[in-house]
Amino acid sequence: MDEYKIVTVEEGLTKIEFPEYEKVSSAAPVFYNPHMELNRDLSILAIQVFQKEQEREINICDLFGGSGIRGIRYKNEIDGVGEVSINDISETANHFERYNIELNDLNDVEVYQHDASMFLRMKRGEFDVIDIDPFGTPSPFLDSAGYCSRRNSLLCVTATDTSALCGTYPEPCIRKYNSKPYKSEYCHETGIRILAGFVALTLSKYAKYIEVKMSHSTEHYMRLYLEVKKGSKKTDESLKNIGYISHCKNCLYRQTRNGLASPIDDVCPVCGEKMVHAGPLWLGDIQDGEFIRKMIDETNYKKINREKEALKLLNKCLIESSAPATFYDVHTICKSLKVSAPKFDLILDELKNDGFEAIKTHYNPLGIKSDAGIEDIKNILTRLNEI
Numbered sequence: 001m002d003e004y005k006i007v008t009v010e011e012g013l014t015k016i017e018f019p020e021y022e023k024v025s026s027a028a029p030v031f032y033n034p035h036m037e038l039n040r041d042l043s044i045l046a047i048q049v050f051q052k053e054q055e056r057e058i059n060i061c062d063l064f065g066g067s068g069i070r071g072i073r074y075k076n077e078i079d080g081v082g083e084v085s086i087n088d089i090s091e092t093a094n095h096f097e098r099y100n101i102e103l104n105d106l107n108d109v110e111v112y113q114h115d116a117s118m119f120l121r122m123k124r125g126e127f128d129v130i131d132i133d134p135f136g137t138p139s140p141f142l143d144s145a146g147y148c149s150r151r152n153s154l155l156c157v158t159a160t161d162t163s164a165l166c167g168t169y170p171e172p173c174i175r176k177y178n179s180k181p182y183k184s185e186y187c188h189e190t191g192i193r194i195l196a197g198f199v200a201l202t203l204s205k206y207a208k209y210i211e212v213k214m215s216h217s218t219e220h221y222m223r224l225y226l227e228v229k230k231g232s233k234k235t236d237e238s239l240k241n242i243g244y245i246s247h248c249k250n251c252l253y254r255q256t257r258n259g260l261a262s263p264i265d266d267v268c269p270v271c272g273e274k275m276v277h278a279g280p281l282w283l284g285d286i287q288d289g290e291f292i293r294k295m296i297d298e299t300n301y302k303k304i305n306r307e308k309e310a311l312k313l314l315n316k317c318l319i320e321s322s323a324p325a326t327f328y329d330v331h332t333i334c335k336s337l338k339v340s341a342p343k344f345d346l347i348l349d350e351l352k353n354d355g356f357e358a359i360k361t362h363y364n365p366l367g368i369k370s371d372a373g374i375e376d377i378k379n380i381l382t383r384l385n386e387i
Helices: 034-054 069-077 091-103 116-122 139-148 170-177 187-204 232-241 289-298 307-320 330-337 344-353 374-386
Strands: 006-011 014-019 058-062 081-087 109-112 129-132 153-159 208-218 221-230 242-247 254-258 276-282 358-361 364-370
Touching: 006 034, 006 069, 014 069, 014 091, 034 058, 034 069, 034 129, 034 153, 034 208, 034 221, 034 289, 034 307, 058 069, 069 081, 069 091, 069 109, 069 129, 091 109, 116 139, 129 139, 139 187, 153 187, 170 187, 187 208, 187 221, 187 232, 187 242, 187 276, 208 232, 208 289, 208 307, 232 242, 289 307, 307 358, 330 364, 330 374, 344 358, 344 364, 344 374
Parallel strands: 058 081, 058 129, 081 109, 129 153
Antiparallel strands: 006 014, 153 221, 208 221, 242 254, 242 276, 358 364
C-alpha cells in the first residue's frame, strides 16, 4: 500500500480505502466508481427486502469486487446476511478488499481471485444473491449465473454498455444480447427490456425463469433485480413474455407483439409506412409495486447518503409498475406536429379527463406512459394548442 496515495470514502455505515486514480476506468489500480453509490444504496434496500421475504439467512456473491465496497456494505449494512464472497481477478484488488474487511471489523467475508464465470461454476448453488456489476456488459457472465443460481434466489445485474442496448450501435447489441435494438425516444426502456429478455432466455436453458422485482435506467447504466425461480412448465409460461416492439418513424405509432416467432406487422396501421422492430425482448412487468413499496419503507431503517435521490427514483418506479410498455416523449410528438409543447401537467390532466391512464416515467422528464394511442395524444396536443 505504501506505493499508492490512499483515498478514504464513507458510504452508509461503511468506510473503505483504495489507491487514488485519475479517472474512473478499468485501468485504475483498484476499481471504485463514486457514480454508482446510488446503485449500491438501492441494492442494499432490495437485498434487505429479499432477505426479509425469504425469512432466512442469505449468502451473497459480489462477483466483481474492486475496492470491496459493494460486498463489504452488504455484510455491514444488511441484516440476516451469512457469508459474503468477494471475487476479483486482480491481486491488488484482493489486497485492498482484505484490508477494507479488517477496517470494518467484519467476519464471514471471504476474498477470492478467479475468473468471474469460473468462480460462479466453482460455487454452484452456494449463493442466495449474485450481484453482477462489471465494467461494461454483463452478457458473458449470465450463462454461468443461470447455471449456478439457486431456486428462489436474487440476481442483480448492471449493464453500462447503454450505447449498445439503446441502439446507438446496433451490431454490438445483436452480438452480445442476441437482440436488435432501435434508437427511439423510449430507447432506455427498450434497453432494459432487451437485457431482461436476454437474462430470461439464458436462464430458460436451465429450466429457470425470472420475476423482475425492480429495474431502472440511471445516468450511464441500467440495473435489474430479478428473482430466479425454477420449473420447466413455469419457465415455458414465462417465456410468453418474450416478444417485439414495432415502431413507426413517420407517425410515432408503436405496438408490442408477444411471442418469440410470432408474425409481426411490417406496415404501420395508422399511416401505412414501414415499421422498424426491436427484439426479442421482455414485454412482461419490469417493476413490482409491492417489492418497491417495501424498498421505500426500508429507507426508514437504513443509513444511505443518497436517500433523497433513492426515494425519488423508487417512487417514480412505483408509479410505473402498472403502466404499459413504452412511453411518449411530448417534445418529439409536438415536433412532428409542428406545434408548441403545452405544459406537461396539463397534458396529463387532459389524458386523464379523456379516460386514459397517464403517468410520468423515470426514463425521461418529458415522457408519458399511457394506454392512449398516438392519435389520441396528437389530438389532445392539437386541442391544447388551439386554446
